[in-house]
Amino acid sequence: MIAHLPILPLLIPMLGGLLMLLPPFNGNEKYQYRRVASLTLMLIQVACAIWLIQTVTQNGPLMYAVGDWQPPFGIILYADQLSAMLIALTSFLGLGVTLYSFAGTDREGKYYQPLIQFQLLGIYGAFLTNDLFNLFVFFEVLLIASYTLLIHGPGKQKTAANVHYVILNLIGSSLFLIALGTLYGTTGTLNITDMSQRITTLPEDQAIIAQAGGSLLLVVFGLKAAMLPLHFWLPRTYAAASAPVAALFAIMTKVGVYCIFRVYTVIFGEQAGDLANMVEPWVWPLAILSIAIGTIGALASPNLRTLAGNLVVVSIGTLLIAFALRTPEATAAGLLYLVHSTLITGALFLIADMIGKQRGKAFDRFVVARKIKQQSVLGILFFVAALSVAGLPPFSGFLGKLMVLQAAVVPAERVWVWSLILLSSLMTIIALSRAGTTLFWRYAPNSDPDETTNISNWQLSGTILLLVASPAIVIFGDGMVHYTNEAAMQLHDVNSVVEIMNLEEAP
Amino acid sequence: METLYVVCVGVMTFCGVFLCLRGRTFSVVVGLTMLSYAVNLFLFSSGRLNLNGAAILGMSESYADPLPQALVLTAIVIGFAMIAFVVILSIRARADLGNDLVDGRDPPDTDKLVKPIRSKL
Numbered sequence: 001m002i003a004h005l006p007i008l009p010l011l012i013p014m015l016g017g018l019l020m021l022l023p024p025f026n027g028n029e030k031y032q033y034r035r036v037a038s039l040t041l042m043l044i045q046v047a048c049a050i051w052l053i054q055t056v057t058q059n060g061p062l063m064y065a066v067g068d069w070q071p072p073f074g075i076i077l078y079a080d081q082l083s084a085m086l087i088a089l090t091s092f093l094g095l096g097v098t099l100y101s102f103a104g105t106d107r108e109g110k111y112y113q114p115l116i117q118f119q120l121l122g123i124y125g126a127f128l129t130n131d132l133f134n135l136f137v138f139f140e141v142l143l144i145a146s147y148t149l150l151i152h153g154p155g156k157q158k159t160a161a162n163v164h165y166v167i168l169n170l171i172g173s174s175l176f177l178i179a180l181g182t183l184y185g186t187t188g189t190l191n192i193t194d195m196s197q198r199i200t201t202l203p204e205d206q207a208i209i210a211q212a213g214g215s216l217l218l219v220v221f222g223l224k225a226a227m228l229p230l231h232f233w234l235p236r237t238y239a240a241a242s243a244p245v246a247a248l249f250a251i252m253t254k255v256g257v258y259c260i261f262r263v264y265t266v267i268f269g270e271q272a273g274d275l276a277n278m279v280e281p282w283v284w285p286l287a288i289l290s291i292a293i294g295t296i297g298a299l300a301s302p303n304l305r306t307l308a309g310n311l312v313v314v315s316i317g318t319l320l321i322a323f324a325l326r327t328p329e330a331t332a333a334g335l336l337y338l339v340h341s342t343l344i345t346g347a348l349f350l351i352a353d354m355i356g357k358q359r360g361k362a363f364d365r366f367v368v369a370r371k372i373k374q375q376s377v378l379g380i381l382f383f384v385a386a387l388s389v390a391g392l393p394p395f396s397g398f399l400g401k402l403m404v405l406q407a408a409v410v411p412a413e414r415v416w417v418w419s420l421i422l423l424s425s426l427m428t429i430i431a432l433s434r435a436g437t438t439l440f441w442r443y444a445p446n447s448d449p450d451e452t453t454n455i456s457n458w459q460l461s462g463t464i465l466l467l468v469a470s471p472a473i474v475i476f477g478d479g480m481v482h483y484t485n486e487a488a489m490q491l492h493d494v495n496s497v498v499e500i501m502n503l504e505e506a507p
Numbered sequence: 508m509e510t511l512y513v514v515c516v517g518v519m520t521f522c523g524v525f526l527c528l529r530g531r532t533f534s535v536v537v538g539l540t541m542l543s544y545a546v547n548l549f550l551f552s553s554g555r556l557n558l559n560g561a562a563i564l565g566m567s568e569s570y571a572d573p574l575p576q577a578l579v580l581t582a583i584v585i586g587f588a589m590i591a592f593v594v595i596l597s598i599r600a601r602a603d604l605g606n607d608l609v610d611g612r613d614p615p616d617t618d619k620l621v622k623p624i625r626s627k628l
Contacts, residue, residue, distance in 0.1 A: 133578055133581070137581065137585070140585050140589070144588070144589070144592065147592060147596075151596070151599075156603045156604065159596075159599055159600045159603040159604060159611075160600065160603075160604060160610070160611035162596060162600075163532065163596060163597070163600050163609060163611070164609070166592070166593055166596055167527070167535055167539070167593065167609065170539050170542075170543075170589055170590075170593060171527060171539070171542065173585075173586075173589070174523075174539075174542045174543060174545075174546045177546045177547075177549075177550055177582055178546055178549055178550075180550070180553075180578075181546075181549050181550040181552070181553035181575075181578075182553070184553045184554075184574070184575070184578075185552075185553035185554075185555075190574075
């Protein structure tokens with residue numbers, strides 16, 4: 001059974017999602033059945049992810065040859081500590097989102113729950129695969145699910161945002177294929193580990209072509225990750241999506257960041273000869289600009305959801321800085337920050353939705369509007385999320401940002417990283433306190449909050465589940481830091497992967 | 508043969524990119540289709556172009572790389588599904604937004620934006 005463990009995270013959502021399309025789960029009135037099924041599926045996935053983490057920590061990385069076609073020819077699923085951690089993160093976020101959607105989002109259409117499962121399938125697959133073309137396929141799986149989830153439910157605003165999102169991502173997919181063709185044409189393999197071996201021995205005229213292919217891949221991953229200047233789609237798309245979908249999308253940008261970490265550490269990493277660290281000079285300025293523009297966008301946001309969207313861009317910039325430092329310590333810091341930022345920005349989208357539903361027509365815009373009915377509950381939730389995003393102790397943002405700051409050791413790097421991250425944190429505090437004061441304290445005096453409905457317990461439980469992770473990361477900080485360090489070491493240690501896959505005889 | 512092939516892929520990519528930059532969904536959809544054709548041809552050529560090569564062992568003297576052919580098949584299927592989706596989405600956008608522009612509204616008329624300022628000066 002343990003030999004087949006790496007493919008379980010793919011099989012559960014795929015079969016579960018298909019099952020929900022069949023009787024007795026299909027049909028508009030059978031939503032209760034689907035709720036039970038999807039909650040069970042999410043719990044199984046979380047359990048499976050924890051099992052995977054445990055196995056990988058104890059026995060080392062797992063390799064799974066699909067159909068028993070051995071590397072470098074077959075498609076390989078490769079679960080190391082990094083993949084296992086991200087799968088656990090995704091399933092946890094999925095659990096929170098599923099709980100939240102029980103409040104009514106899932107009744108807007110009968111395919112909502114299956115689509116969430118297919119979305120999760122694509123994300124897990126992208127984290128697990130060790131084959132570049134298979135990565136493309138899983139990207140398409142998660143994209144087609146995200147296209148439909150984005151347009152799910154009422155609202156013409158969604159259609160306009162979705163048209164942009166779909167067209168951009170289709171162009172991105174074309175670029176991905178061109179990059180894959182270029183890399184396959186030069187190295188003759190699609191296995192990421194095998195490619196890392198072959199890229200070292202390329203003749204010079206071939207190496208330039210491989211460099212072009214590798215740079216194109218950065219554009220593709222940058223588009224997914226919303227790296228500047230490819231971030232314009234993000235705030236509008238996330239603001240248009242329904243709250244649980246936007247929260248789930250918080251992990252989608254991280255898929256792009258994960259691919260940047262994986263591909264440019266393993267294939268174009270330190271051992272790649274002429275092409276070693278080839279994207280690093282590009283990523284530095286783009287990461288810095290992402291933080292700057294994201295912060296300015298956060299200050300200028302007219303509503304809470306756009307603010308959260310811009311904070312996603314800031315978090316991507318911080319992660320890219322952790323990538324650009326190119327040390328295992330910086331990677332470990334980035335991984336910890338990735339876990340924190342995914343959960344907290346996800347929670348922030350949910351909070352924005354709950355606040356909006358109690359403010360009448362103004363929704364989550366920063367204007368004087370009706371008084372929020374459940375001020376204390378929502379206020380505490382918003383306060384915790386805001387402190388955590390801004391990076392104040394005792395929450396996880398503090399730990400994550402501190403580790404990124406400590407990872408910058410070269411003085412020239414230190415100046416940029418420290419000043420930028422600290423300044424952007426200050427600006428984030430200002431933006432969030434402005435948002436909080438307007439939303440909670442400035443309301444029309446004659447408004448009657450009793451007309452609005454209470455937030456449901458499903459919504460509360462989903463949001464609290466995600467928010468509790470923030471202090472939990474700090475309380476179990478020692479274990480988390482230890483784990484991310486090990487995961488980063490594994491990612492940077494390419495030679496051990498080559499041994500696991502038996503690839504050393506490759507010419 | 509290589510030159511002809513390269514020119515075909517290049518022209519199709521050019522047309523695809525040009526059409527994708529247009530403002531109306533119809534031309535963008537056609538552009539995306541052309542782009543995916545160009546990509547499929549490009550992917551096919553990554554296994555090198557050679558004539559009379561069999562993809563199955565023991566069937567011929569010279570062999571062609573079978574992997575790009577498999578990749579192209581996958582890419583065609585996925586690309587076709589995505590184009591189908593974007594066509595439906597464009598029709599829905601035409602119904603929801605009342606026009607077939609990608610932005611969902613007319614681009615701002617630059618003449619009108621600039622002229623009042625000029626008259627003040």
